[in-house]
Amino acid sequence: MAATPDVQGQPTTAIDSESKTSTQTFKIGTRASLLAKVQTNEVVNALKKAWPDYHYEIVAMTTTGDNNQATALHKFNEKALWTQELEVLLQSGELDLIVHSLKDMPTQLPHDLELGCVTKRNDPRDALVIKPSLADKYRSLYELPEGSVVGTSSLRRIAQLKQHYSHLKFADVRGNIGTRLAKLDNPESEYSAIILAAAGLARLGMERRITTYLSKENGGMLHAVGQGALGIETRKDDQRVKDLLSKIGCERTMRQALAERSVMRTLEGGCSVPIGIETEWVSKRSFAPESSGIGIKPAEDYHKLSGVAVSSPESSSTTTEGGEMLADEMIMRAIVVSLDGQETAEVETRKLVSSRQDAEQFGWEASRLLVEKGAAKILEAITLNRGIIHEQGEA
Numbered sequence: 277m278a279a280t281p282d283v284q285g286q287p288t289t290a291i292d293s294e295s296k297t298s299t300q301t302f303k304i305g306t307r308a309s310l311l312a313k314v315q316t317n318e319v320v321n322a323l324k325k326a327w328p329d330y331h332y333e334i335v336a337m338t339t340t341g342d343n344n345q346a347t348a349l350h351k352f353n354e355k356a357l358w359t360q361e362l363e364v365l366l367q368s369g370e371l372d373l374i375v376h377s378l379k380d381m382p383t384q385l386p387h388d389l390e391l392g393c394v395t396k397r398n399d400p401r402d403a404l405v406i407k408p409s410l411a412d413k414y415r416s417l418y419e420l421p422e423g424s425v426v427g428t429s430s431l432r433r434i435a436q437l438k439q440h441y442s443h444l445k446f447a448d449v450r451g452n453i454g455t456r457l458a459k460l461d462n463p464e465s466e467y468s469a470i471i472l473a474a475a476g477l478a479r480l481g482m483e484r485r486i487t488t489y490l491s492k493e494n495g496g497m498l499h500a501v502g503q504g505a506l507g508i509e510t511r512k513d514d515q516r517v518k519d520l521l522s523k524i525g526c527e528r529t530m531r532q533a534l535a536e537r538s539v540m541r542t543l544e545g546g547c548s549v550p551i552g553i554e555t556e557w558v559s560k561r562s563f564a565p566e567s568s569g570i571g572i573k574p575a576e577d578y579h580k581l582s583g584v585a586v587s588s589p590e591s592s593s594t595t596t597e598g599g600e601m602l603a604d605e606m607i608m609r610a611i612v613v614s615l616d617g618q619e620t621a622e623v624e625t626r627k628l629v630s631s632r633q634d635a636e637q638f639g640w641e642a643s644r645l646l647v648e649k650g651a652a653k654i655l656e657a658i659t660l661n662r663g664i665i666h667e668q669g670e671a
């Protein structure tokens with residue numbers, strides 16, 4: 277199906293400032309949803325700060341995925357429903373870069389395109405949002421009464437929740453973030469709560485709707501690969517854009533992205549699978565070999581996950597952003613769960629990551645560990661029963 281341009285046969289174009297022949301212009305593609313546009317503005321603002329003399333033109337497009345809200349997400353058998361049409365424009369030179377939610381970017385990109393840049397990660401965790409009329413009474417999934425309905429369309433979320441909360445029921449909830457919140461808030465709706473990515477809510481200024489943040493340690497929920505980060509897709513051979521993006525990337529987040537995506541890519545064999553993951557950096561110097569406590573303490577918050585090194589005040593880290601000097605230990609927790617929550621393959625592993633290559637290798641190694649623990653069997657059953665599974669798009 278062809279992309280639906282927003283306005284009369286043309287993608288919506290907002291020219292940021294007047295073009296001057298003497299100045300470089302960069303055309304930036306995005307999906308047309310509110311969240312996608314907010315995210316793109318975040319990137320454009322960073323670019324303007326780094327390169328104030330250049331011009332930036334935003335091209336927003338409604339994609340096939342956006343147009344098929346009625347079909348359950350996991351029924352889609354095509355990849356890249358939310359990205360393909362923009363990629364075609366990038367390949368033809370009508371766009372210079374595309375801003376994605378990293379979580380929605382397929383792990384296999386067209387041969388001439390690449391993940392050119394990842395900016396600093398926002399909170400990667402999932403968030404529990406309880407219905408306003410119940411929010412005074414219940415503050416966690418555990419407290420919700422028997423039979424309460426939790427809205428989420430993500431098989432990763434459902435499988436992990438079934439594992440821990442057998443008293444809850446689950447129902448699809450579709451649409452962008454605002455639509456989903458409205459469905460929750462409607463007193464007539466069946467939902468007692470919904471699960472959303474914290475980062476999306478934060479970017480839309482709706483953080484106050486979050487009842488509690490979920491993680492491995494709080495609620496037993498690992499987030500999606502790439503969640504909370506923005507990925508910028510570029511042409512491999514475009515040095516002009518590489519130079520442009522060199523000033524806005526976050527090397528720590530990039531390496532987390534590569535490690536997480538490497539797990540996904542290795543396990544999926546061509547389709548997306550429900551994998552929960554958490555990665556965090558541990559400063560090399562502060563990491564005593566005999567240290568055992570590597571769980572995330574709630575008080576230490578997501579900054580550990582989002583790429584700020586965990587280092588005690590007295591330790592001097594050698595870490596620098598964006599270069600060869602960055603060589604810290606990464607911890608990864610990953611899980612593959614059967615759809616009924618009954619079977620799991622779970623690992624927690626760590627590695628000194630001194631390069632992007634190390635990060636990808638780490639992800640590959642983690643996926644091998646998951647397979648040793650039975651991940652392949654779980655995934656095979658899922659693929660046979662349900663077809664190909666996505667956690668992409670919308671919002």
Ligand SMILES: NCc1[nH]cc(CCC(=O)O)c1CC(=O)O
Nearest residue numbers: 377472473476503504669670671
């Ligand atoms: N699945 C859709 C999607 N893709 C990106 C986000 C926002 C959070 C992010 O950037 O990871 C969301 C919404 C959600 O999962 O609640």
